[in-house]
Amino acid sequence: MSIRTLDDLLAEGVSGRRVLVRADLNVPLDKQTGEITDDGRIRAVLPTLGALVEAGAKVVVCSHLGRPKGTPDPQFSLRPVAGRLGELLGARVHFAADTVGESARSTVDALADGEVALLENLRFNAGETSKDDAERGAFADQLAAFGDAFVDDAFGAVHRKHASVYDVPARLPHVAGRLVLREVEVLSKLTGDPARPYVVVLGGSKVSDKLAVIEALLPKVDRLLIGGGMCFTFLKAQGYEVGSSLLEEEMVETCRNLQERSEDKIMLPVDVVVADAFAPDAPHDTVRVDGIPSKRVGLDIGPETVAGFAAALKGARTIFWNGPMGVFEMAPFAHGTRGVAEAIAKSDAFTVVGGGDSAAAVRVLGLDESSFGHISTGGGASLEYLEGKTLPGIAALEK
Ligand SMILES: Nc1ncnc2c1ncn2[C@@H]1O[C@H](COP(=O)(O)OP(=O)(O)O)[C@@H](O)[C@H]1O
Numbered sequence: 388m389s390i391r392t393l394d395d396l397l398a399e400g401v402s403g404r405r406v407l408v409r410a411d412l413n414v415p416l417d418k419q420t421g422e423i424t425d426d427g428r429i430r431a432v433l434p435t436l437g438a439l440v441e442a443g444a445k446v447v448v449c450s451h452l453g454r455p456k457g458t459p460d461p462q463f464s465l466r467p468v469a470g471r472l473g474e475l476l477g478a479r480v481h482f483a484a485d486t487v488g489e490s491a492r493s494t495v496d497a498l499a500d501g502e503v504a505l506l507e508n509l510r511f512n513a514g515e516t517s518k519d520d521a522e523r524g525a526f527a528d529q530l531a532a533f534g535d536a537f538v539d540d541a542f543g544a545v546h547r548k549h550a551s552v553y554d555v556p557a558r559l560p561h562v563a564g565r566l567v568l569r570e571v572e573v574l575s576k577l578t579g580d581p582a583r584p585y586v587v588v589l590g591g592s593k594v595s596d597k598l599a600v601i602e603a604l605l606p607k608v609d610r611l612l613i614g615g616g617m618c619f620t621f622l623k624a625q626g627y628e629v630g631s632s633l634l635e636e637e638m639v640e641t642c643r644n645l646q647e648r649s650e651d652k653i654m655l656p657v658d659v660v661v662a663d664a665f666a667p668d669a670p671h672d673t674v675r676v677d678g679i680p681s682k683r684v685g686l687d688i689g690p691e692t693v694a695g696f697a698a699a700l701k702g703a704r705t706i707f708w709n710g711p712m713g714v715f716e717m718a719p720f721a722h723g724t725r726g727v728a729e730a731i732a733k734s735d736a737f738t739v740v741g742g743g744d745s746a747a748a749v750r751v752l753g754l755d756e757s758s759f760g761h762i763s764t765g766g767g768a769s770l771e772y773l774e775g776k777t778l779p780g781i782a783a784l785e786k
């Protein structure tokens with residue numbers, strides 16, 4: 388990578404300069420209480436933020452949280468993240484109640500050297516994710532006005548061609564932060580010639596995002612194990628009924644084609660846990676995949692599937708895992724994720740876990756983080772990196 392780094396910026400001196408930092412503070416929140424259930428992504432950006440604070444910069448942090456639709460939505464406010472970031476940094480974090488409006492302007496203007504501001508959710512603005520270059524550019528102009536230099540440390544979002552990721556670096560002197568550099572350094576070990584067998588485990592809920600990646604990854608891997616919300620579109624393509632489970636109807640044909648061309652590399656669940664509702668106390672049972680009742684929803688892979696996946700993982704020498712195997716946030720549906728995570732942790736392979744929720748699952752389920760080779764903050768980002776694609780956020784830093 389011919390990219391300037393945070394150390395280059397620090398060497399120039401940042402004292403008294405405003406440094407705009409794009410972070411990925413998209414942390415999981417408890418649906419009932421709104422509390423942060425895992426702060427791993429906040430911790431991951433501390434080395435960069437700490438270094439800038441230490442060097443006396445005026446640090447302006449921006450991030451997205453969840454997928455609001457381009458307009459303010461209180462359930463996706465970054466305010467709780469500001470509090471947690473302040474605790475972890477050991478300094479007050481000034482929170483701006485908007486992203487580029489009056490509150491943001493006055494918060495940034497009032498920053499003293501070595502102080503930190505966090506702007507409200509970038510995705511409260513339609514310009515952030517717009518496909519229209521001019522609309523994205525106009526929003527990027529407003530954001531860039533808050534910095535004399537830009538640091539991208541949002542590894543989890545480098546695969547997004549969004550204003551704060553792709554267009555801001557074109558407007559400011561820019562460098563990669565410590566997290567982005569570390570992630571790229573570790574993941575690059577999987578793009579060259581990974582030790583074989585190379586097994587990829589995919590799950591989670593961002594089905595259509597990840598189907599595109601499967602196509603590109605299939606020729607590179609020896610085995611692809613599919614669980615989580617992901618598996619039902621594949622099961623449907625195999626002719627099974629999936630009840631009210633997560634399903635991307637328009638991708639069924641794509642899944643059928645993928646499976647036909649996969650040379651038996653794709654391994655699907657043979658049993659799943661189905662519930663009466665998407666709720667922790669819903670009555671539930673384990674059924675074979677050919678017996679999913681029409682009114683029930685699949686929320687986890689079953690024990691026989693876990694055993695099959697564990698057997699496939701046993702001899703692997705490289706493993707990449709993204710996406711929980713079930714709705715692990717609810718205890719009755721966490722067994723599949725735990726079982727697969729334990730099998731990965733036990734293996735002798737070089738193991739990488741990627742994704743906000745997958746990394747959170749490792750910690751929330753109390754697994755030993757040190758039994759994994761690398762825990763990446765990016766799921767979609769690391770998958771697309773493994774595809775060998777040039778990611779928009781990295782390409783923008785290279786320019
Ligand atoms: N069978 C399922 N049905 C619905 N959601 C699921 C299912 N299995 C897993 N999930 C959900 O997927 C979410 C994580 O998906 P995703 O964002 O793709 O993973 P990551 O953040 O690790 O990249 C979790 O919140 C989990 O509850």
Ligand SMILES: O=C(OP(=O)(O)O)[C@H](O)COP(=O)(O)O
Pocket residue numbers: 411413453454543544547593741742743744764765766767768
């Ligand atoms: O959570 C994220 O990605 P991940 O679930 O693939 O790890 C990133 O914050 C990117 O979020 P997005 O997929 O809504 O663009």
